[in-house]
Amino acid sequence: MRQSRLVQASLFVFLAAMLTGCGSHVPLEDLTISLILGVDLDEKNNLVISESSPVFNQDAKQNIESYQLKAETVRDSRKYFDALATGEVTAAKIQVLLIGKRVLEHEDWFPVLDTVYRNPTFSLNTRVVVVDGPVSDVMFYVPPDKPQMPLHLKEVIDKNIDRTRAVISTLQVLHRQMYESGMTPSLSVIKKEKDVEFTGVVLLDKKGKYVDTIDAQNSAFLLILRDEKKQELTLTIPMTSLGEGGGIFHKNQISFDVSRVKTDVKTSYNKGKFDFKYQIAMTVNVAERLFPAGRVNQKELEKMIEKELKNRLEDMVKKFQANKIDPIGLGIHARAYQYEQYKKVKPHWDEAFAESNIDVSVDVRIKSMGAVN
Amino acid sequence: MKMAKPTLTLPQYIFLIHGVQMGVGVLTLPRETAEAAGTDGWIGIVLSWVLATAASLIIIQVMKNYPKGTILDLLRHYFGKWIGIAGTILFSLYFGIMATVIFIREALFIQAWILPRTEVYILIALLSIPSYLIVRKNITILGRYSVLVFFMTVWMMIFFIIPLKQAQWLHLLPLLKEGWQPILDSVGTALFSFGGFEIAFFLYPFLQKKEKASMGIVIANTLTLFIYLIITIGAFVFFSPDEITIYNEPSIVMLKILEFRFIERLEIVFFAFYLFVISVTVLPLMYMTVYCTSQLAGEENHRRHLIWLLIIAFVYVVLVPPTFDQNKLLQRLIEQAGMVLAFAFPLCIWAYLLILRNIKRRGN
Incomplete structure (x- = not known):
């Protein structure tokens, strides 16, 4: 029986040494959890990626940090964000993906989002919202009388979906509409005037290029034609x-x-x-x-x-x-x-x-x- | 030390067969059938079920000729020692490779979806321990485990219903878009996912009520069919027909949109549970492997063989770090061998035994 005890002991040591997952744990405070991801083009048509994440620290004056920078691709931008933000930047909780209207004015922009679909850590429930104007206007706007921007945006979009004014445009739905040959994509659109407001739906052609915008009332008509009436x-x-x-x-x-x-x-x-x-x-x-x-x-x-x-x-x-x-x-x-x-x-x-x-x-x-x- | 001969009750027999069938195929089945036949692919699944059930019934008919033993004993009885040995080697190779391939696939899935920073060989080492604990005993334990896992995981099917609120049922129309040819092509791929009923060759002698064997295997096949249909049709109406072939594992992507107020990223939780479903495929296959090899070596106890099997699997992933493509290629190859074992082999033996019986009757 001595032999089997030896086997047991060595097995135990082996397992303890290997305890998987415990070596690379990250506490929540050390994470920079992106809640908004922004994709835009600047005046010279360089790709600009931005992100916004809450700060879990009492000493920080603002409870949200936002960055914007030039990058070759979405994934590439992460190394720059890591250089700027306190914690490890993670994409798993992105609630809203903002796309600048400038991006949509060029066809075939969709492959920019490849990593979002390829990487299993991304959530496919992320709401895709078009910004009529520069994404940075929305990203860096800190409304004094509202909850944090990511939560506010998500609630605004979801409420308008419930009231049958905004189209459902999660990453999943966008992917389906981009590939579907019998349908062209449509996305909800917001605009920053004095406040950030929901303005309607943008209609894209089959290559994803911007064609037209319709206001909230007409969006309701579009949804009637699609037979997608929601709660109200x-x-x-x-x-x-x-x-x-x-x-x-x-x-x-x-x-x-x-x-x-x-x-x-x-x-x-x-x-x-x-x-x-x-x-x-x-x-x-x-x-x-x-x-x-x-x-x-x-x-x-x-x-x-x-x-x-x-x-x-x-x-x-x-x-x-x-x-x-x-x-x-x-x-x-x-x-x-x-x-x-x-x-x-x-x-x-x-x-x-x-x-x-x-x-x-x-x-x-x-x-x-x-x-x- | 003589133990009572292990036996299987009817539910254990049903869920063992059903469990081995389910496996990893269900994750990719919607894409594979859609690649062949678009949204008509589900018809191919129904046709595969007909074929699989027919082959299953033939297996039971074959085994009725020698109810005391497994297919290995039957081969030895009717064809002599050497063919018996050859058959044992073939079956142990088949089950061994199949078990290892799916075992490694299980680790690859865990790595891809849950633990991206953990090496595959560590996952294999960790998975080996519970595997050893269950397989070292006899077939009754495995049967109980299959029943337990089935009822522990069957609720997961509910989660395939929820995404249907985004469904577009028009995707299924029209039926027979391009005629029957693509559907027959999709049978070629769908049939693989029904593979696994051939373990009935080994389960039959342990079954308590042998007269229920045919009914049991039909129930097992039908259960598998229902689960496949729910998932496949669900994926067909959820994804656009132009898009579904882009996803490697559409069945999981479908679950990625599930979201409740109290929990997000439900597919991770789902996947952790799904590991149990994979385990009821892998563990019986491992058991069959070591059952065959210990018969070959003439040993009562299969524990030593099991330890060797697990060590070989571990050494294999250390030496040849597995990739999805390589694993899928191996699976394709071994499944083709499986088609021969599950369909052609029982048919030939059945025909042989029928002829033999007729000759004997005429002789009398």
Whole structure:
């Protein structure tokens, strides 16, 4: 039995010496946890990477540190950050990835983000947000009346997603949209004026180049077309057929809360063109009405809203077609229902999309007029 | 020292077979089937299940001819000593290489996803200890372990349902995009992930209720099919069909988007649990290896062989530091050998035994 004890003892020593993971531990205070990563171009089109991380130290006057520097690639930037920051810079907790609009003005910028997808330590839930203007404006802005910038930004984006105004644009979704041949990518956009504010959605072409921006209300229409209503959706539109839009208190406005929306697309192919027929059924509750009750009855009001929504949706779709971008993802429908035809146009779906017939019909049912008549 | 002969209950038998089938294939299965047949790949998985179940049933039919022993005893009984020895060597080589390849893959996965700064040989050394503790005993212990691990890890399937809130079900349409040819191609890859039922050759004599053997193996195959389908179809609707082939392990990337208020980076936790799933593949394979070699050496106890197997695996990773590509290449090769052992071999023996019985009957 002596031999087996010897084996046990040597095994124990061996294991103790090898105790894995304990040699390279890092306490939390010694980490510089990037919460925002920024990618931008400066005036001379050099790649500029920035990051912002909280400081866990009582002696520091500011509780957040931000750096910006020139680097060849995102991964390359880490060595410069390590040279600047107190702790080891880690990317595992990045909440928001800011991309400068200047970057999007060049096509094929997407490979810059390669490391984010290749390196398993990155989180794919990071929100990708475009900055209309220099990224550094947002990165170095310390709002006196708000929580730390990373948390504030994330909450602002998430809230607008819940209210069906911002598109979901995590790294995962961006990757899917960049590779999807039947759809073009779209990202939420923020702007630094006096404060940092959410302004809408930017639409990119299939190579990722910037094409157009739509405001928050139109983003809601985009999401209706994509059938992606989240928790809440409120629309405020003027009833143009009631006239007199002017005056101080826009008296033709109506707001309604869409409690249910169902978007159906019928896909067909005739005479060399794709045919998409949208049928959008909505149940709404009126939340605000500035014109008096006697003007129209409920049936007329429903018809008016339908007409107004139809015009706006069709205008938006026409604009997409003119710009040859398909942020709605109609290509996915074309692939599913007209595969043979789609296969032929797959490499240049944007062209086929621009030529297709898209018809929108809206069916509105008012469920309630609210607490007052 | 004579012990009671170890036996297997039906659940132990089912989960042993199912466990060996699951293995590492499930991480890459969505990509591999999508490479062959796009989002029709899941049909290939169903077809593979049909083939695997048919082959499994043939194995049971073969084993009914010699219920007292394993396939090694059967070979010796019907074909003589030398073919018996040759068969034992072949099976031990097959199981040995398979076990080592997946064992190393397990360490590589841990290194890539959880412990990037730890050397592979250290992980192998550490994994060897629990492996030794479980495999040194008999098949009953392994059976119990498989049952335990199944129920310990089956909840993980819930996490494959959650990402479906981002799903785009239109990706699955139309069915049969390019006809049947790509789907048949995908059967070629999907079939590998059903490999493992051939351990029934060795489990059959230990099974308590032999009349349930066929039903048990069909249940094991079907369980595997369901899990594969949930994960594969989940990945197909979650990723764009143009994108899915880019990810090496789509099944894990899918989990990367899970996020709760109280926990982020859930895929790390998931992966730690997934190691148990890999272990129920590796450990029975190791057991089969040392079972064969100790039969060959005529030894009752397989512990010494097990220690040697683990040492060989350790020395191998020290001398030839493994990489994913090299490991996958080896796996591909050994799986092809496995196809012969799991499909062609039982069919041939079955045919031979049928002919033999007919000749005997006619002789009478």
